[in-house]
Amino acid sequence: MHMGKNQDTTFQTKIWKPKFSDDITFHKAYFLNYGFDKHVHEDYTIGLIQNGHMDAFVDGEKKSLDSSTIVSVNPDETHACQTFYHKDYTLYSIYLKPNLFKELVNENFHTSELYFKEGAYFDKELSSRFLKILNFSENQYLSNLDFECELLDSVKSLVSKNVKYSIDKNISNHQSMIKKAKEFMSENYHLDLNLDDISDALDVSKYHFLRTFKDKTFLSPHNYLMLKRIEKAKELLQKGESLTNTAHICGFNDQSHLNRRFKSIMGLTPGEYKKFFN
Incomplete structure (x- = not known):
């Protein structure tokens, strides 16, 4: 423990x-x-x-x-x-x-x-x-x-x-935009995305996207992207991937960046998390 x-x-x-x-x-x-x-x-x-x-x-x-x-x-x-x-x-x-x-x-x-x-x-x-x-x-x-x-x-x-x-029935335009944005960030979690990258992919104003995303998800796009990276990091660590490779694959600047973000979400470091599975 x-x-x-x-x-x-x-x-x-x-x-x-x-x-x-x-x-x-x-x-x-x-x-x-x-x-x-x-x-x-x-x-x-x-x-x-x-x-x-x-x-x-x-x-x-x-x-x-x-x-x-x-x-x-x-x-x-x-x-x-x-x-x-x-x-x-x-x-x-x-x-x-x-x-x-x-x-x-x-x-x-x-x-x-x-x-x-x-x-x-x-x-x-x-x-x-x-x-x-x-x-x-x-x-x-x-x-x-x-x-x-x-x-x-x-x-x-x-x-x-x-x-x-299914939560996809009778989906509104805003919900459709949020879903597409999440899919885009999930597919490109390892990249250093900015608001223009996401809004261009959705063909909407970045200000409209930012306001709507935060209103509907209670998260900023940046926080959501970080959470996607952490979820991928958890998956890799459970399989025994090294901390250095995990940081690189998931788009973190370095291992220290991974450690800081991971602990803020999980309450323990990536190394401590990995020990539970290896």
Whole structure:
């Protein structure tokens, strides 16, 4: 478990993958006067608060959440987690690769175009079930087969209760522009892009693009691009890529630049993150 402290702040984290799937990653983190600003992930994310209260940004607004709430975040949805002053909480996070999630919903609901409906979904019973499974797995009280069956069944239950169909139906012009901008930045995350590069690709005014992007995503284009680089860096580090090559591939100026950006998002350095997987 990684530990980070600064005066009266504490952040401890543990990261692992189950033996039965490389498409699932688990995080367990303890926060005291610590948190992360608005960000996105490329995975479907399920968050379970074991104890305490989390000051979260989900569904486009701030909310105070406890163990009765399941945080359900779709890929590329902006969210954040903080603690109230002098408060702490413990959070389990389950990261599901899109291909695994789509396979699961297609098998059970006969469509792959399903998404979480509510970012903060109240279900005390299901939350307790998730937490029990994760705790048992962490302490090796469950066999791999039992854990896999229980986990996937719990995810299926969550999807059946908290679901919406494709978010691309009846898409507005602004939403279409944001989607294209995200695709452009995702494809060119390693380049030193500027506003003209993006707005020219979209054939819109850069001022209109900047204003609309920030209004709809709660992020600046620069922050979004950095988050895309961090997501790619995580993928490379999990595969054992060196820190130097990771920095170069992802478009960071150098390893120091990677370290600084990575720690601001993940709470630990790229080297510390890599050790969990190697």
